Amino acid sequence: EDKFKLVNEAYEVLSNEEKRAIYDRYGKDALKSGGFGSGGAGFGGFEDLGDIFSSFFGGGFGGSSQRRKKSSDEKFQAELVVNLKLSFKEAVFGCKKNIDFTYKSSCKTCSGTGAKDGKLQTCPKCKGRGQVGISQGFITFAQTCPDCKGSGESASEKCKDCKGKGYEELKDSVEVNIPEGIDNGMNLRVAAKGNLSKSGDRGDLYVKVIVEEDDTFIRDDEDIYIEFPVFFTQAILGQSIKVPTIRGEATLNLPKGAK
Incomplete structure (x- = not known):
């Protein structure tokens, strides 16, 4: 009532x-x-x-009375994404690449909480809701609390080892087989080489491929093009010419009246 x-x-x-x-x-x-x-x-x-x-x-x-806390108390995602640059020909022919990268591991001192002695308190900014409201007129829009990042909890005193982050950054490396014909923006998955959670499980590593442009060749899906200048007389009369390909020079027979 x-x-x-x-x-x-x-x-x-x-x-x-x-x-x-x-x-x-x-x-x-x-x-x-x-x-x-x-x-x-x-x-x-x-x-x-x-x-x-x-x-x-x-x-x-958009009211503030019903807030949802972050589904996980982890300070980071288990999956890790790194970028790998490849030359045009490395992408075409495939290769092996050794990748050095940094991954996150939950701080052992604070058990990944970021708090001294692992003790957390209700976040004073959002009062444990995990979200804060931004008012515009009579409507309140909810956004993730910037202090607790949506967990609803914060450290009254930060862990000295991880400086309150809840994790440490460690170095690792892995050799990756690059398949022939890989395209720009594709991802390669390497199992159990991502970030290390509090439970001891390690996520997957995703290698995002960035293919550099070539000065000579242009790729369009599965096809490769080149722009090659010829003399007017060669195009009118027809002639055999040498053109570059990704596997070296090749002979191209220009028909008469080629355009």
Whole structure:
């Protein structure tokens, strides 16, 4: 019954141009003196109008009463992505590449929490919700809390070993077989070479291939093109000419009247 009353009073503010203007300009405090509803009861413990609608109807109104915490307490994702540059010919013919990279491993001192002695407290900024609200008029938009990164918890005192990050960065290397014909933007998966979680499981490493452009050859899907100048007389009369290919020079017989 109390919620119905609050929703009705909130709707009264939204539908009344004068009260709506007061709220948009000065916020909820300007309505507490009697402008919000008949008794001037204020927001009944809610932060704003969006919070009232969210509590009654669900989270679709951007209210702050229903926040979802981060699904995992890890400070990083298990998967790791690194970029690998290849020359045009390395991508065409394939090769082997040794990759040096840095991965994350949960700090053993604080058990990956980032807090001294592994003790966390409720985040004071979001009060454990994992999200904070940004008000625009009568609507509140939720965004991930910048202090706790959505976990709802923070360290009262940071771990001295990891400086509060919850992880350390370690070096590793791996040899990767690059298949023939790999294209720009493709990913190669290397199992169990990613980041190391608190549970001791290591995620996968994804190698994103970046193929450098070639001065001579142009790739279009599975085809390779070149632009090769010829004299006007060669094109009119026809002639055998030497042209570069990815495997060396080749003879090309120009027919008469070639364009």
